[in-house]
Every structure is written in structure tokens, then in C-alpha cells.
Amino acid sequence: MLEKFTTIRGRAVPLRGEDIDTDRIIPARFMKVLTFEGLGKYLFYDERFDEKGQPKPHPLNDPRYQGASILLVEAGFGSGSSREHAPQAIKRAGFRAIIGESFAEIFFGNATAIGLPCVTLAPEDLAALFKAVEENPALEVEVDLVNKEVRFANRTAPLSIPEEAREALVEGLWDPIGELLQAGELLDEFDRRLPYPRRSE
């Protein structure tokens, strides 16, 4: 049984910046791997560490945000490459949900498929959440996928997420492999009917 994501509670780390691309989330040189294990430590590597490996000022290096399980981002998060390594690194670094203004398409699909909910808030609610978390890093934030709202500091903000993704997360259907396999012989019918490239020289 897959985990059902109904409510995610935790502290949040604010990560400002528009159009943060997957090369920043995990630089390509860390993708020379055969598994996803251990990718969490390379999350935002070049933003967090200098060329000598010394930590730079960055929210993820800030002791006040250690142990946070919700990542706060702005618009266009996860643009660029299709690398699943990006959401894998975020999840493996201990994050359980991402709240932002908008997400790149492929990133969103990859995150959903590995059980990492990405939800969006209206700009004014997101701005209030950033401010609240920056003022009080210990603030508890709740992402409620059932009632479609984010709660923090006595405030309730409606969240958005495509209904299919929400359904998949809440019902524990986010990894579709089991259901895809159930199509069985229907697949063979499509394979017989639809052309595929054949070498004919």
C-alpha cells in the first residue's frame, strides 16, 4: 500500500527566487550515479557550498531551519531538465511537501510520482507565509490536501493542485505502476494496432 497524503505538518524553510531550475536543485555532475541513494546531500550544492566545499549563507544551511520538512518556493520552480534526481534529492533531504506559486510541468509530474506533494498558493498568501516563516522559523505549517488549505499562524489559505494529482496523493495512487499494469491485454491490442519503427534495408 502506498502512503496516503492527507495532512503534512512541519516547519518550513523559505527559499526565495523565481524560475529555480533543476541544474541548481542538483548540478548535473552529481547525476553520475546508478541509484538515487544519497542524493539528498547534493541538494542545491553549488548554492550552499563554495568551490572549496565551505558552506555559504543559504536557508538550507541556516541552523534555525534544520529539521524543516516543507520547502517554500516562488514561481516557476523546477524548470529545465526532466531529471527526477531533483525531486528525489529534495525528498531524500527530508522534505515532505513543497509550497510555491507555480511549478514546471515535468518537475511537478516527477514529484507527484514519487509522493512529494507540490501545492500552490495565491501570491498574497504565499507572501504572507514567507514573511511568517522568515520571522518565526519555528512556525508550524500544515498542508491539508483533503480540505485543500494551508494553515499557519491562525491563518487559513486555500491551496491549489490539479485535481488528478490531489486524488492520487490522497488516495495513495501516486505511483501508477500497479494500475497501469492492470490494463493487461488492452496494451497488447494497442501494440498490435499502432505502428513502431522497423528497420527495412
Next chain:
Amino acid sequence: MGKTLYEKVWEAHEVRKLRSGQSQLFIDLHLLHEVTSPQAFGMLRDLGLKVRYPHRTFATVDHIVPTHDRTEPFQDPLAQSMLEALRQNTREHGITFFDLGSGNQGIVHVIGPQLGLTQPGMTIACGDSHTSTHGAFGAVAFGIGTSQVRDVLATQTLAAQKLKVRRINIEGKLAPGVYAKDVILHIIRHLGVKGGLGYAYEYGGSTVEAMDMESRMTLCNMSIEGGARIGYVNPDETTFAYLEGRPYSPKGAEWEEAKRRWKSFASDPDAHYDDVVTFRAEEIPPTVTWGINPGQAVPIDGRIPLLEELSPEERPAAEEALAYMGFKPGQPIKGVPIQVAFIGSCTNARLSDLREVARYLKGHKVKKGVRALVVPGSEWVAKKAEEEGIAEIFREAGFEWRYPGCSMCLAMNPDRLEGDELAASSSNRNYKGRMGSPRGRTVLMSPLMVAAAAVTGEIADAREVFGIGR
């Protein structure tokens, strides 16, 4: 009401609805490379699953291959292990693998079309965001993550959600020295890097109709940089002429039947679009980027914007870009010194790209102190370029002529920028650190503009350097 190509292809491939409300979509052609596939094969093994239809998957190696010396084992043991894993996985599952030295190895988005694997009306998926390239043939082609690579291997299907369709018309004749690369940089500059979120882009209009297939591939390739996961052009006679006689294209009676079928996928004249945008070809200049995303671009004779010219939303990103690039607001982009010139990538490393540059480069020399590389898109492109004397023109001019691969575009192999070097590049992404150095800088442009930069040692207008259209 008519239908778009996207809707027709979708309907022909929708297996059924899933409980979440998503669709189960059949994938005609699945392409693999070494970076995003090993974990997928690992997941298959863990689940005890097989590759269901191995005749629908084709693999090659491109991201990690060294382009200066391909002797194995590679100096980088991690790169070697990724190649070995792909060899092992394709052998074990009966998948065709275009290995190094096969004559068909190359960047996955170059070899698909070149071999005739890519065909109109297909759904095509690959664990690579530039899969949008194949849309040039009227295919619905998009990048997927590794878990989805697993899904396609195991079931030849994906859980997918239908996108909206935006028609992008480009009308008129492009000026001499202006290429498909300039068109797509211009489009992204105007619609933004998030403009395509939720959309498939259908490119059309007289400019696109007049483009050859390789230009259409450049156009569709960078749809993803504009936020659109899919970009396509309706199939026409140009498409069919390109495909005829390719190794995997249908032959004989099947060819005529295939053409009839392919034509039927083209968008109907009365198709409904969720949005329509029109650009004039005459208004598109040679375009270059100045920042750290592909939307931060200006005409070659333009200036980097002043902060007050930008909307409040654009300003923080612009300030970050200026600081990273070491540029000043209002500064002309022309004349900025470069240290590296890179012609390559799935955007611009096809034979027609190299031919066009060679036509003008002949007799010119790379400026002293500039490191200039040409990385052909495939072994076949490299071979043809040698036969046509193109490779020699590049070498003569002082370019290093390399083996095919993705190379410096994302620097997973030894080709990379050092320190804060600035590269004039025909690739597709100017993100921070993209070309391998955490401080490295990238300026995107057409291949001919890269050649102009290589020759002058600075960002330059190819029309002036090579006397085009004067």
C-alpha cells in the same frame, strides 16, 4: 469543430482513464540514454517486471561520453559504469542499443530523426526534457522522469494529463543571418520562461512552413525552455521528404500508406486553440541571452535592460542575473569578451547547422586565446561532415573537432568551463553552473553567431563579421 494534431494523437493513444482521473497513454516510441535509465531498470528488477515491448525502445549513450578520447575504460570510472549499465540493461532486455562506434551513436534527439525512428502521429517519450525536439515531425513528444521511464518499460504507457494547446504563428520571411534559434529565443523572450506552463505549443505560419526539418527541430527543441513540455509542427511534404529512405522509415507500399495516415493527424483548419499568438519574421533579429535563464535575451545590437525597464516581478531575477554574469544594466551585449565557443547540443549540432557555419567560416581564424569546440550531434553527422569537407574547414579555422555527444551543454563529461569563463554557445540553457563550473557563464545564440564570437573573441553580430545581407 476541428481538432488539433495534439488532440488527434492523444485520442489515438488513450488506453483508458485511471482512477485518479489521469489518462493511461500508450507510447509508440521510447528512447533511452545512460543518465536517466539505470534507476528505472533497477526499479523493474525490484518489482520483478520485464520490458513489455522491447521493439518500441531504442537506446544510445550521449551525456557522459568524452568527446576528445573515447578509449575505454574512460578516465572517469563513474562515466564508464553508466555506459556499462546501459549495455548490460539493453542486452538483458533485448533493446536495440546504438553504442559507441556503431555508426549511429549520437545525441538521442539527433539520432531519432536521423534514423527515421521519429515519425508523425507518434507519441514519443524519453527521460530527457528536450524530447520536445521530435515534435518537429508532428509527433507528440515529451520528457519524462525516471519513474515514468520504468512505467514505459513495463507497460509502454504513462499516467498523463492533457495539456492546452497554444498556436504560435510566425509569418513572413526571416532576414539573412537569422535562424530558427533566433526565432525560438525571440519567442521565449516575449512569452517568458513560464509562458508555456500547461500548454503544448503548435508552431505554424508561413515562416515555419518554409523551414527545413532541422530548423523545425531547433524550434521545437527549446519549447521546454519556454515552459512548454511539448512543441510540434504539423507534418507536411517537407516532413515526408526528410523521412523518405531513412533506415527505420516505412518502405514500398507501406510508405504510401504511412503518408496517408500521417497527413490525417495534421490539425484541422477549423481546430480550436486555447490561445493564439502571432510573431512577424521580419521583426526577429539575431538574438542572444544576457542572463541566467533563456528568457533573459536581447537583440544582438541591443542593450541589457535597465532595471526600471523591467516589471517589478522580473527585477529580482534580473539583479541576480546581472550579479552572476558580471554585467551592468544598460550595457551593450555586443563586444563582451568570450573565452569559449561551443557549437553542439541537441539544439544545434545537425549537419545543416554545421554546413551553414562552414559556408561562412572558411578563411577565418578563431581569435587567439579562445577555446573553440565543435561537437557534432552524431557519428553519422560527423562522418558526413568529414566527407563534405566541413570538418576540415572547422579544424582549419582553429576549432577542435570532437566526437559526438552532449558535451559542454551540461558538462557531464570532461568538457566544461573553468572558473568564471564565458561561453558563446549554440546550446539551450544558460542556467547558473550549467556548463560545469559553478561560476561559469553561458550566452546562448545561433551556431553562426557562435562562430562570429569565436573569430572576434567577443559577442558579435555574425552579419557584420561575415558580411551577410550587406
